[in-house]
Amino acid sequence: xxxxxxxxxxxxxxxxxxxxxxxxxxxxxxxxxxxxxxxxxxxxxxxxxxxxxxxxxxxxxxxxxxxxxxxxxxxxxxxxxxxxxxxxxxxxxxxxxxxxxxxxxxxxxxxxxxxxxxxxxxxxx
Amino acid sequence: xxxxxxxxxxxxxxxxxxxxxxxxxxxxxxxxxxxxxxxxxxxxxxxxxxxxxxxxxxxxxxxxxxxxxxxxxxxxxxxxxxxxxxxxxxxxxxxxxxxxxxxxxxxxxxxxxxxxxxxxxxxxxxxxxxxxxxxxxxxxxxxxxxxxxxxxxxxxxxxxxxxxxxxxxxxxxxxxxxxxxxxxxxxxxxxxxxxxxxxxxxxxxxxxxxxxxxxxxxxxxxxxxxxxxxxxxxxxxxxxxxxxxxxxxxxxxxxxxxxxxxxxxxxxxxxxxxxxxxxxxxxxxxxxxxxxxxxxxxxxxxxxxxxxxxxxxxxxxxxxxxxxxxxxxxxxxxxxxxxxxxxxxxxxxxxxxxxxxxxxxxxxxxxxxxxxxxxxxxxxxxxxxxxxxxxxxxxxxxxxxxxxxxxxxxxxxxxxxxxxxxxxxxxxxxxxxxxxxxxxxxxxxxxxxxxxxxxxxxxxxxxxxxxxxxxxxxxxxxxxxxxxxxxxxxxxxxxxxxxxxxxxxxxxxxxxxxxxxxxxxxxxxxxxxx
Numbered sequence: 001x002x003x004x005x006x007x008x009x010x011x012x013x014x015x016x017x018x019x020x021x022x023x024x025x026x027x028x029x030x031x032x033x034x035x036x037x038x039x040x041x042x043x044x045x046x047x048x049x050x051x052x053x054x055x056x057x058x059x060x061x062x063x064x065x066x067x068x069x070x071x072x073x074x075x076x077x078x079x080x081x082x083x084x085x086x087x088x089x090x091x092x093x094x095x096x097x098x099x100x101x102x103x104x105x106x107x108x109x110x111x112x113x114x115x116x117x118x119x120x121x122x123x124x125x
Numbered sequence: 126x127x128x129x130x131x132x133x134x135x136x137x138x139x140x141x142x143x144x145x146x147x148x149x150x151x152x153x154x155x156x157x158x159x160x161x162x163x164x165x166x167x168x169x170x171x172x173x174x175x176x177x178x179x180x181x182x183x184x185x186x187x188x189x190x191x192x193x194x195x196x197x198x199x200x201x202x203x204x205x206x207x208x209x210x211x212x213x214x215x216x217x218x219x220x221x222x223x224x225x226x227x228x229x230x231x232x233x234x235x236x237x238x239x240x241x242x243x244x245x246x247x248x249x250x251x252x253x254x255x256x257x258x259x260x261x262x263x264x265x266x267x268x269x270x271x272x273x274x275x276x277x278x279x280x281x282x283x284x285x286x287x288x289x290x291x292x293x294x295x296x297x298x299x300x301x302x303x304x305x306x307x308x309x310x311x312x313x314x315x316x317x318x319x320x321x322x323x324x325x326x327x328x329x330x331x332x333x334x335x336x337x338x339x340x341x342x343x344x345x346x347x348x349x350x351x352x353x354x355x356x357x358x359x360x361x362x363x364x365x366x367x368x369x370x371x372x373x374x375x376x377x378x379x380x381x382x383x384x385x386x387x388x389x390x391x392x393x394x395x396x397x398x399x400x401x402x403x404x405x406x407x408x409x410x411x412x413x414x415x416x417x418x419x420x421x422x423x424x425x426x427x428x429x430x431x432x433x434x435x436x437x438x439x440x441x442x443x444x445x446x447x448x449x450x451x452x453x454x455x456x457x458x459x460x461x462x463x464x465x466x467x468x469x470x471x472x473x474x475x476x477x478x479x480x481x482x483x484x485x486x487x488x489x490x491x492x493x494x495x496x497x498x499x500x501x502x503x504x505x506x507x508x509x510x511x512x513x514x515x516x517x518x519x520x521x522x523x524x525x526x527x528x529x530x531x532x533x534x535x536x537x538x539x540x541x542x543x544x545x546x547x548x549x550x551x552x553x554x555x556x557x558x559x560x561x562x563x564x565x566x567x568x569x570x571x572x573x574x575x576x577x578x579x580x581x582x583x584x585x586x587x588x589x590x591x592x593x594x595x596x597x598x599x600x601x602x603x604x605x606x607x608x609x610x611x612x613x614x615x616x617x618x619x620x621x622x623x624x625x626x627x628x629x630x631x632x633x634x635x636x637x638x639x640x641x642x643x644x645x646x647x648x649x650x651x652x653x654x655x
Binding site for chain 1: 424428431433439440443444446465466473476
């Protein structure tokens with residue numbers, strides 16, 4: 001089965017390079033640009049892992065995280081932030097985020113982290 | 126003659142000599158008065174004897190015209206000395222108080238103090254002069270401390286330093302109560318203790334012992350007690366007479382206003398300092414808030430484009446299945462990734478500096494954080510020929526702090542050392558625990574190029590750097606973080622030999638902050654264990 005990844009970021013270019021990066025590594029990738037769209041995509045696409053930006057217009061990353069985790073508690077969510085604000089990170093961890101990384105991203109680290117999460121899912125954790 | 130002396134003006138020297146000449150015989154008005162009195166008394170006695178004796182003893186010889194002269198001569202010779210002594214005593218008791226050298230010195234001091242406003246200086250002068258000229262064992266000046274509502278030792282002569290720091294007299298101690306009752310009178314230990322019941326005497330004796338004193342002179346200004354001079358003699362037999370006590374009161378009333386003024390000045394200075402402190406704190410806080418907002422805004426606006434730049438470069442670098450990139454292209458892409466990370470570092474550091482200690486705090490193993498940081502460093506810098514020595518105190522306790530901030534401290538110190546060392550050298554990191562002072566000490570030294578003496582005071586300034594590639598926030602942030610934990614940082618360096626950064630973090634404050642949480646977490650662990 002193919003690994004499925006949903007990338008949520010209001011910056012189109014970020015979504016684009018992440019998409020090409022992960023598609024290059026045999027992922028099925030879907031993209032969303034805001035919280036509402038992300039939540040819809042989660043329902044349709046049923047990704048294994050969601051990369052979720054915190055600062056977004058409309059429904060922001062934290063709110064989206066809450067909704068996703070309420071409906072799909074097993075889905076792995078990695079928060080992506082431009083600003084490493086302690087309060088936001090704590091809030092995200094409290095809401096059930098599985099990890100967080102800061103921009104600019106290290107793709108090497110990101111790939112490893114996504115891989116880890118998928119392995120965890122496979123083990124049913 | 127007259128014209129000459131007029132032409133030369135008043136002959137001051139002549140007057141002076143004349144005065145000195147006479148003063149050889151008649152020193153003071155007191156001496157003149159004494160001689161006159163003695164003469165009068167002798168004359169009176171002689172006349173009385175010469176007049177009365179012929180009545181009492183009916184003898185023809187006594188009516189001889191020479192007899193009064195004879196009897197007066199006899200009385201003059203016999204009674205002169207005792208009468209002189211008696212007159213002298215009488216005069217000293219009622220008209221002229223005896224002023225010894227010590228008293229003169231002390232009164233001189235009192236008049237000097239009138240123009241002094243430094244409490245410490247006044248206190249030192251008073252106790253030292255008092256102690257030395259009166260040959261006392263101990264002398265101390267106590268002044269009120271309105272914040273603690275007690276009396277503290279401002280200065281002490283013949284005390285150990287520790288005792289003078291430790292000794293306080295609370296406002297409700299028996300001694301101070303007594304002083305308020307008796308007013309400006311000098312308190313003398315022995316007689317007072319004898320006049321009290323044994324419980325009261327015991328309590329009061331304790332105060333006298335605390336002050337190492339046999340006598341206490343209160344200093345009053347308009348009914349307000351502004352200080353106490355407490356002193357003890359070398360010998361237990363030392364006594365002071367009435368004239369001495371009279372002098373002590375005089376001395377007390379002379380120095381009390383000086384002490385009072387100095388106290389007021391000291392308090393004003395304190396208030397002024399507090400005001401300045403809170404003002405600068407406020408300014409600092411406002412500045413930090415502004416920087417935080419700015420940094421957060423910049424970080425958001427800049428990190429996204431940086432993420433795109435760096436991300437696209439990384440995608441190219443890590444492309445699978447494509448043909449190998451040209452070496453120069455690969456190099457450029459690597460540089461792009463590295464430089465974007467560096468740019469993001471600036472805002473990250475600014476943000477960390479401005480956010481204050483708001484990150485989550487926990488009990489941190491400094492050793493573990495150091496090792497993590499060393500591992501991280503290996504990625505960032507080439508450490509091939511750099512020898513890193515770590516020396517960790519086995520007694521090093523865990524430290525209550527924000528891990529991120531501690532990592533920042535280590536990383537900045539180490540990056541700095543790596544930069545100084547260059548390609549080859551030694552870096553040593555020591556973690557020490559000073560149990561007595563409850564301090565954790567981080568010493569990071571290198572065998573690098575060192576810092577020129579004229580730059581030593583600038584290394585902690587923001588945006589100070591000697592590197593082309595650096596921002597100059599590393600040590601600045603390190604210092605800010607250290608200060609946030611109540612610690613201190615300093616640097617010792619010698620050009621061409623190396624530098625040493627010594628960072629001290631107090632445990633007490635950190636443990637206090639973390640102590641409650643520690644207990645709470647132990648409790649919750651126990652709960653989960655059940």
